[in-house]
Amino acid sequence: MTGNEAVYRRVLRRETHASRTGPAVLVAVVLALVFLCGIVIGISAIVDPELRRIGATAANSAVTVLRESPPWLVPSGALLLALGMVLIALALLPGRRSRRARVGPRAGVLVDLSVLADAVADRVSARCGIERSQLDVTVTRWSTRVRVTPTSGVPIDESVVRETAHESLAEIGFATPIRVAVERKGVVA
């Protein structure tokens, strides 16, 4: 098992973090198209001297226009800056996925947070006699929140709800602190 721990850690880390392949491939495709256009223009410029002269004139005109600060300059700059910040954020942020993972005695276990939330809600509904539609469970990496909308006139024992939720997660090795919130307004049975 110890020999495989490094493999489990690598696999589970990759499965719980976004790969950023989608945005990276999109950027690479756009860059490839830009480079391809540049190559076509470059070959044309080498073959045709007139095109080189037109290119030089266009470059000088562009510099002149930029010096006059046209109204579209700031919005264009802001758009580029925003796009750049988005790409930088994608690169630097960890991109954690909605999953939790652990290494078990026989295998690595990876569970989507929605599956954990459903399991908690189902167990609390069955044990505490609360309709499934009156339960709202949110599971994060660090905690679990159970929000209960009670039936009017039927008291809710928060400690039982908390204990049941904790048990359902602990049984599969993903125990977290549980917060229970009971809505002040109930629903009519």
Place this chain on the structure above:
Amino acid sequence: MNATNRFLNRALLLVIGCVLAAGGAALILAAMRPPWASELLGFGAHLLRRGESAIEGWTGGAFLSSDGTVPAVIALVALLILLALCIAFITTRGGGRSATVVRVDSTQGSTQIDRSIAEAVVAGQLRERADVLSASSASFRVRRAPALIISLRVRQRAELPRVLAAAERAMADWGQLAGSEVPIVVHLAGRTWRDRWRAATRVR
């Protein structure tokens, strides 16, 4: 799960992000022209002029005094190299899947166990359960060794401890059959929008 080099993904996003952000900031500064930006732009122009003089010095005056052919050829070669790198980057995403899960070499030959056997033994066993909507397996090479990922989608109100216990039994059966320990990851995946329309119980 695949063998994509994620560091390269993020490095590309970071470099292009910085280039776009710098370009956008430069356009905004060029438009608004605050006093400190004028000094910065002046310094930038001074650096460009020094760069031009240095290149002229190295090439003996042949670079910029030509009719533009030399810079065009150099730019063309650079663009070709960059285009090739982009294509190489795109085509090397993904991959890492392996058809062989176990390979045992001996003096008399080698024995390989295909992924489909693991699929039948582990995923097939779990797929038969009433509380499992679907089960599939995939094998990858991780640190030059095979690893299996078993993905399960469970029905509504399925007891996760029972599903995990069944998965462990299936993995024990696989371990006895394969005769060697292959790292296995069990993934309990959430239901898709299509699964939400399925019944909570399975009728045979």
